[in-house]
Structures are given as structure tokens and as C-alpha cells.
């Protein structure tokens with residue numbers, strides 16, 4: 001398969017409020033914990049989460065930033081994420097299909113988790129360049145994807161991370177991988193967490 005996953009697929013799966021098992025599966029809770037632990041700052045200014053689904057990761061990111069934009073192409077996912085984060089006035093959940101729609105301004109953190117493989121390679125390459133342009137000079141982009149290929153996705157998680165590494169034009173500043181997932185952090189500025197804290 002090479003074309004992007006059709007929007008109708010997401011309309012269908014969101015007949016279920018938690019189609020990926022984010023609320024119940026230890027696999028998903030562990031993956032969120034790995035992603036959140038990898039972030040190089042305790043707190044960020046402006047954050048963008050792309051493909052927020054029902055808002056489970058969104059709710060945790062909300063505790064680490066001043067402003068959070070969460071976007072998803074599915075109206076139902078947007079409604080679920082809005083409900084999940086209603087206690088956080090600084091979270092803005094919007095329906096948007098990327099890269100057709102693109103937010104204004106730059107972000108201190110962009111979270112690109114479990115969404116890249118729904119795009120075709122040309123669109124993802126185009127999107128990677130725009131993502132880099134949407135990062136602040138000291139910003140970080142974290143990408144995280146399931147590695148096993150699956151029928152609804154034109155790209156595998158491995159394809160996504162190889163493509164991002166080439167197309168973002170950023171340095172890879174941290175990473176984690178196991179048999180199931182790959183997580184990579186990309187930034188312009190490779191100053192380490194310890195260096196920022198004056199420890200080295």
C-alpha cells in the first residue's frame with residue numbers, strides 16, 4: 001500500500017471511544033511513560049501534539065507545558081480529547097488534517113507519536129520539512145512509532161523514523177528502541193540536559 005490511510009478509516013475506528021486501548025493497555029501506558037521521561041525539559045512553553053486521538057497522551061503533556069495545541073483529523077477524536085482535557089484551560093484541541101492545514105508560529109516541543117505511518121512517503125517528507133520550520137531554535141521534536149507493519153498503514157514505523165532522520169535536517173539527540181517501538185528526539189541545538197543544568 002502506498003497512498004495515505006483514508007479519513008474514513010479513522011471515522012470507523014472512533015465508533016469505539018478507545019480504539020487503540022490507551023486507557024487499558026500496559027503497553028500503551030509504558031510507551032507514554034517512555035516518551036514523557038525522554039523529554040529533555042521538565043516544562044515547555046508552546047507544545048503541539050499531532051494526531052492526539054482520544055487525548056490520553058494529551059492529558060499528560062498538558063501537565064508539562066504552558067500552552068498545548070492538540071490536533072486530529074477525526075471529529076470524534078477531537079471531541080474525546082476535548083472532554084479528556086477539559087480541566088486544562090491551556091489546551092486547545094482542533095480538528096485538522098496535516099499537512100493540508102498547518103498551525104501558525106513555532107513550538108518548543110512537537111510530539112509526533114503513532115501518526116507518521118498513516119501518511120505516504122512523499123507527504124511525510126514534505127511534512128518533515130515543515131515540522132522543522134515550525135520548531136523554535138532550541139525546540140525538540142519527539143517521534144514514537146510501533147515497529148510492526150500493519151494493514152492500514154502505507155509505511156512501517158521503521159520507514160517513518162528513517163525518513164524523518166533524512167528529511168528533518170535536525171540532529172538526533174536521544175532515542176530508545178526495543179522489539180516493538182522506536183522513539184527518537186530531534187533538535188537543532190544538541191546541548192545535553194546535563195549541559196543545560198550546568199552539570200558538565
Ligand SMILES: C[S@@+](CC[C@H](N)C(=O)[O-])C[C@H]1O[C@@H](n2cnc3c(N)ncnc32)[C@H](O)[C@@H]1O
Pocket residue numbers: 010020022050051052053054057071072073074077096097098099112113114115118119
Ligand atoms: C494512533 S493515534 C495516535 C495518538 C497519540 N498521538 C499517541 O501516540 O498516543 C493516530 C491519530 O492520528 C490521526 N491522524 C492520522 N493522520 C492524520 C493527519 N494527516 N493529520 C492529523 N491527524 C491524523 C488519527 O485520526 C488518529 O487519531
